[in-house]
Amino acid sequence: MNFILKSISFIFHPIIMPLLAVVFYFSKSPRYLAFEVISAKITSLFILTILLPILSYFLLKTLGRTESIYLKTTKERVIPLLINAIIILLIVNRVLPIHQIPELYFFFIGCLISTITCLVLALANFKASIHMIAISGLLMFAIATSLHFSININGSLALMVFLVGAIATSRLHLKAHTPVELVFGFFIGFAPQFILMNYWI
Incomplete structure (x- = not known):
């Protein structure tokens, strides 16, 4: 059971959630x-949302600014979150501008707000669950896509709800977060997507 719960945190790492959302959108829309357009978008997003953050992580690890890919302390989170915000700004300006695919544009705007x-919470020494932010944002985007x-x-949707519970259980089991940090993470990911869906549904 310990292996399974650890695997859930690793397999459903927040880094993959934006790309999963994009693949989900293209598969359901x-x-x-x-x-060619879909391939170009997915390739660009794979480079920006997965490869670039991984390279950034190894650079930060080499410089001694982080110890784990899970960013266990608030201090470790600041630079990676800042880098992620810059990457998302690049995505909404260059890869997914509003006039091309507005649904995905607003999804990434929601991701930017969550990030x-x-x-801000990390700077205030509060460690909201990034795992929960990622999966709850994906869940709300999927709901909005269904309605749209x-x-x-x-x-x-049932599978995603199951994953929300599984990820929360995994993070609690690993003592990575308190229940309050998980709840905060859920709403930080869910709320921006819920609010922004009014601009594209």
Whole structure:
């Protein structure tokens, strides 16, 4: 059981959630987009949201600014969150501007708000769960996508709700967060997506 719970935290690391949201959108959206466009967007986002943060992590680890990919202390979180905010700004300005795919544009704006909120809390020495921020943001975006396109994705939503519970259980089991930090993380990820869906639904 300990191995399974540790694996959940690793497999569903926050770093992969933005790309999962984009792949989910392209797989469910009835809107036609050329395969070349989709491939270019996914490739660009893979580089920016996964490869670049990983390289940044190894650089910070080499410089002694972080010890773990899980960013266990508030001090370790500040620079990675700042880098992530800059990456998201680059995405919404260059990769997914509002006139191309507004749904994904507003998803990443929500991610930016969540990231900045988490950064402010880290500076205030409060460690909201980034795992919960990521999965709850994905869940709300999936719900909004379902409403926007009037599609039945109850199976996908049920799986995401299950993952919310599994990730929360994993983080508690590993003593990475308190229940309060998990609840804060959930709402920091969920609320911006909930508010911003009014601009694209």
